[in-house]
Amino acid sequence: MTRVLDIQGLTKGFTMHHLGNRLAAFDNISFSLEAGEFLLLKGTNGAGKSTLLRTIYRSYLPQSGKVLFQSDQGEIDLARAADIDITHLRRTEIGFVTQFLTARPRVSAEALVAEPLRMAGQSAEDALQEARRWLAAFGVKPDLWRAYPTTFSGGEQQKVNLARALILPQKLLLLDEPTASLDATARAALVARLAELKASGTAMIGVFHHPDDVAHLIDRVIDLTPDAPKPEEREDVAV
Template sequence: MDKILSVSNLTKRFIMHLLNEKVIRGCSNISFDLYKGELLGITGPSGAGKSCILKCIYRTYMPTEGKILYNSNSEGMVDLASAPDDMIIELREKEIAHVTQFLHTIPRVTVLNLIAGELINKGVPENEAMLETRSLLAEMRISENLWDAYPSTLSGGEQQRINIAKSFISKPRLLLLDEPTASLDSKSRDIVVKLIKKLKNSGTTIIGVFHDIETMKMVADKVLDVTEKQIREVTKELVV
């Protein structure tokens, strides 16, 4: 089995220069390995550093210490903790996607064009990209009369589903999910769970932050508890 990601002693500290150099801990001494098609669920109390781990891997945050070795298709083995910015940008465009808790889009770009653009930017012909986007939107039960709307006009739950569709459509090699089902009703959650399983089966490696333990257990292969810094295999009896 191909090892996709190896994180060792990942630590992030923030220095508050306006507060007498006060040091705030984001995450500390996080280590795990992840293989192709696996999903690692991250759990822990609010403020424990769950989202910080994802942001360090995506390089929204520059890690303070540690290594994040990513086995990329285009560049071979890359340490995301120290790779140059232009390489990180290229990997985001080609291989790594991040679903945040909030949807940020260019104003006056419709739902359909926003999602299809992810494929078009990767060289997929426009007609094919539009067909695939319409199919995914229908699968996610996003009403067709919203496809030509601007995402900023939609409800929170609709925006979250658009956010998920935007990152899922290109089938990234590594997918980072930050509370992907937090704003969704039970039916929408079940649809997203189905899509996550489909992505895993196609070979996408996934790291997901979850507060909903039952949802996490439906999709995760193993769990990282950031408080205990322990990895556990997921079983029906798992209690976090």
């Protein structure tokens, strides 16, 4: 087994300045993740699922604890790494799929999806061909490929978002309710792609509104509901 992530004693809260107090999002979380493992995060609303994903991705800084990631350059604590290293890792080794697309003015859907491949060194033409293949797989109509996603429907934007986020296999993939607002075709394409990525060694941590979609991929479940059993005791818990 190849270790990808080792989270040790991670604690995150939000300081509510206007209330003069601190709200705990999660407290003293520890678990590790191997290559090709799929970990489902579950828990009641507000249990801290999205906050944990964002803390691993370093959108948030934790109060304490470590997020040890085995990068191609060696072990790095994502909780303490320099911003420039985080930016590089996000481009090369760590992906984050949310239900929201960050569309950019006057950038076509196909260019947006092709971008990660181009940044990884593929030729513009090859990257575009591959981008179109993924747009088709997620059910984006060919008429829309050269259009700007800023005007797309919520579901169409989400499909472009998925195609872009999943086009390039990464070592660690964080998924925050990626199936929200997707139709059946896109959900099936997403699940097929996640299975492919898992088989190729991508480690994944995901929050899913309908975990049944990915039930066959799940290796472990962590329940962030306050007072739920500790992560170490949660292995092989049914969804």
